[in-house]
Amino acid sequence: xxxxxxxxxxxxxxxxxxxxxxxxxxxxxxxxxxxxxxxxxxxxxxxxxxxxxxxxxxxxxxxxxxxxxxxxxxxxxxxxxxxxxxxxxxxxxxxxxxxxxxxxxxxxxxxxxxxxxxxxxxxxxxxxxxxxxxxxxxxxxxxxxxxxxxxxxxxxxxxxxxxxxxxxxxxxxxxxxxxxxxxxxxxxxxxxxxxxxxxxxxxxxxxxxxxxxxxxxxxxxxxxxxxxxxxxxxxxxxxxxxxxxxxxxxxxxxxxxxxxxxxxxxxxxxxxxxxxxxxxxxxxxxxxxxxxxxxxxxxxxxxxxxxxxxx
Numbered sequence: 001x002x003x004x005x006x007x008x009x010x011x012x013x014x015x016x017x018x019x020x021x022x023x024x025x026x027x028x029x030x031x032x033x034x035x036x037x038x039x040x041x042x043x044x045x046x047x048x049x050x051x052x053x054x055x056x057x058x059x060x061x062x063x064x065x066x067x068x069x070x071x072x073x074x075x076x077x078x079x080x081x082x083x084x085x086x087x088x089x090x091x092x093x094x095x096x097x098x099x100x101x102x103x104x105x106x107x108x109x110x111x112x113x114x115x116x117x118x119x120x121x122x123x124x125x126x127x128x129x130x131x132x133x134x135x136x137x138x139x140x141x142x143x144x145x146x147x148x149x150x151x152x153x154x155x156x157x158x159x160x161x162x163x164x165x166x167x168x169x170x171x172x173x174x175x176x177x178x179x180x181x182x183x184x185x186x187x188x189x190x191x192x193x194x195x196x197x198x199x200x201x202x203x204x205x206x207x208x209x210x211x212x213x214x215x216x217x218x219x220x221x222x223x224x225x226x227x228x229x230x231x232x233x234x235x236x237x238x239x240x241x242x243x244x245x246x247x248x249x250x251x252x253x254x255x256x257x258x259x260x261x262x263x264x265x266x267x268x269x270x271x272x273x274x275x276x277x278x279x280x281x282x283x284x285x286x287x288x289x290x291x292x293x294x295x296x297x298x299x300x301x302x303x304x305x306x307x308x309x310x311x
Contacts, residue, residue, distance in 0.1 A: 006131040008058040008262060012145075013138040014119040015064050016045035017071035020102045020247055028103050028110075036103070038244075043075040044100060046138055047084075048248035052255035052277055054084050055293055058262075061088045061130055063122050067096030088130075102247050121145045124152070133158050133262055136254070137183075139165035140196070146179040161258055163250065164188030170196055171208075180212050187217040187257070189250055202226070206233070217271070219253050219278065221246070225271045236271040239279040239299065239306045246282050253278030256296065272300045 022038035043051075050062050066072040066089055079086050100113040121142065127149065135149055135158055142162070149160055162183045171177050180186060186209060190202050199205040202218060203226070209216040210228040217227045224237040256277030260270040276299045299306045 006059075006133070007061040008132065009053055009134045009136055009258065010061040010063065010127075010130055010132040011046050011050050011053075011136045011138070012063040012122055013046040013136075013142070014098050014115065015043060015047050015066070015072075015075045016098050016100045016113070017075055018042050018044035018100050018102050018247060022244060024103055041074070042247075043078045044102075044248060045098065046251075047075060047079060048251035048281075049136065049138070049255045050084055051079070051082055052252050052281070053259065054082070056255065056259045056277075056296070057293065058259060060085060061132060062086065063126075064089045065092060065096050065119060066090070067092045067094050067116070069095035069097045069116075071097050071099055121148070124148050127152055131157075134258055135160050136258070137162040138251075139163055140167050140169055140176075140188075141165065143169070143176055143179045146182050150182045159184045159258075159261070161185045161187065161254065163254055164192040164196060166192065167196070170198060171212075172198075177212055180209075183213055185215045185217060185258075185261070186213040187219065187250075187254055189219040189221070190223075193218050203233075215267070217257060217274070219250055219274070221249070224275055225253070227267050227271055229267060232267075234268045234271055236268060236275055236303075237307050238275050239303075241279045241283055243282045249278045249282050252281035256300075260300070269300065272303045276300050276303075276306075 020040050020042060021036035024034060024036045026034060028034055046062065046064055050060050053060050062085065066076055076086060095116050098115040100111045102111050131154065137145065140162065160183050162185070169176060188196060193202060193205040193209065194200065197205040197208045199208060206216055206218055206226055206228050215227065215229045217225060219225050222238050224235065226233065226235045253274040257270045257274035260273040273296070276296050
């Protein structure tokens with residue numbers, strides 16, 4: 001059934017049900033009862049990037065596991081309400097609770113998370129049933145899955161995009177650098193890139209990663225984003241925006257960047273699209289709520305009008 005369809009992006013990874021607390025008077029700490037002035041419950045995890053890709057008009061195969069619990073049902077209902085294709089999601093007649101409590105500030109956020117069981121990565125047989133133009137790995141913790149993806153019979157026909165996410169892994173982890181060599185695009189944020197490489201300067205981290213991965217993108221939040229491909233480096237400032245909740249901003253950036261990349265756009269324009277989708281996502285709780293695709297195109301192509309470097 002799947003082999004007859006060609007998807008723009010295959011996203012393999014877990015959902016989260018995010019309980020987001022915003023406008024906190026101080027950082028949560030032991031022994032303190034702190035009241036947030038804002039709260040929302042929103043779908044998270046790989047849902048963020050799937051939703052933004054869907055908003056951008058891309059056809060997405062979402063290999064995500066859902067159970068019969070209240071959190072699975074909530075995220076599935078929200079996805080279907082948003083027009084996200086859930087036909088490729090895997091359903092189980094048991095709880096598959098994946099929950100994250102997020103305390104979000106303008107400069108950063110923190111999480112306390114829980115999952116009933118680890119996500120089951122698709123095997124080669126399952127992956128081979130799909131045709132797609134890009135495969136998205138949501139985090140470097142999936143690095144052992146790279147070997148499976150690299151054996152896909154149509155590997156030369158798609159791009160492998162990998163995010164980083166928070167991890168204790170580093171470039172010195174045995175086998176990790178070799179796995180990254182098989183990835184086409186690696187996109188950590190600045191903190192992740194520094195911790196992952198052990199460098200203190202983001203451009204040195206960029207250079208070091210670019211020795212391993214063909215295209216490296218580093219997300220820098222309010223400082224925009226940078227990228228390196230071969231010997232060429234790009235730096236694009238962020239858009240001017242009001243930050244309410246940074247949850248899902250990196251995933252939203254990934255979607256915007258990958259959308260432009262698959263359209264054959266130059267890297268600097270891909271960074272603009274990433275900055276726009278990431279920047280718009282932080283204006284509300286939950287990714288890309290009420291954001292129109294026409295606005296994304298307008299802001300990316302007339303970037304100087306919206307960039308923090310010019311306003």
